[in-house]
Structures are given as structure tokens and as C-alpha cells.
Amino acid sequence: MPPQETQSGIVVRKHTPDDFDRLARMNRELIEDEGHRSPLTVEELKERFERFVTKEGWSVDLLLSGDEIIGFATHRYEDNDTGEGGRCVHLRQFFIARDRRGGGIGRAALEELIHTRFRPGERIFLDVLETNPGGKTFWSRTGFTPYGTIMEMNVPKDGDS
Secondary structure (H helix, E strand, C coil): CCCCCCCCCEEEEECCHHHHHHHHHHHHHHHHHHCCCCCCCHHHHHHHHHHHHHHCCCEEEEEEECCEEEEEEEEEEEECCCCHHHEEEEEEEEEECHHHCCCCHHHHHHHHHHHHHCCCCCCEECCCCCCCHHHHHHHHHCCCCCCCCCCCCCCCCCCCC
């Protein structure tokens, strides 16, 4: 049964293997947009998507407006004793195409993803990089609140000050 268009016009569709090339290209844009350090190429990202869904239990959904793919989301359930039923949803990636941002399309896509894939009462968590202030603003505006901060340090190598 094909996905049904919603009032917002956004459709959430489970990926197919034919989508991996497109997903990898969008993922490369996501990496650039959020200031992530990942050096992965589009081909390596494609392989990673294949691994995500075949070995690591991630679900990948395409976000569509009409027939146009406007973004994607990668998510899975993870054990967590603070969540409904001892588990939470980890939203690893959420991407809206650059030319489709603004005007509420990201919010509408997120709302449709939540309505389509998750149950009332479930807790969703995600990470937002410090290099992505626009992402922080988006997530705050959609109802997410900070819970913790991950900090890092590179241990100096011999000879470094």
C-alpha cells in the first residue's frame, strides 16, 4: 500500500535499497551543514546506510512532498530505563534539503515522522553538534530541550604543547 499524503502534504516512506545513492548524497550535505568532522565519501556513506539497516537495526525513512524527496530520517529504538517500556527512540539523522528549508517544512516533516513512526509517550533523543547552531535552534523550536552535554578533548601527542 503506497503512503498516503497527509494534511501537511508530507509523506513518510520507508527506504528501499534503490534509495541508498540518494540518501548518501543527502547525508554528505547533512555532514557539511552541521559542521561534522566526518571525512566519509558519498560511496562510503552509501555503504554505511546499507550496514545501518542490515546489521545495526536502524530504520531509514524518506520525507516526501508530493513526489519530491525533501529529506530523510534515521532512527531506532534503544534500551533506556528512562523511556516508555524501557526504551527510547534515538533520532540519529534528520535532514531537509537546503532548498526546502524555511516556512515550516522541517517542522511539518518532523511532526509527520513522529505521528507515523512513534507512539504517544515515547521519548525521542538526538545529538546536536556545537558547530550547528541552526540545528540547535530548530530542535528547540520543535519542543526538544537540552538534557546533557558531551565534551571532548584530544590528548596531546609527544612534542605538542
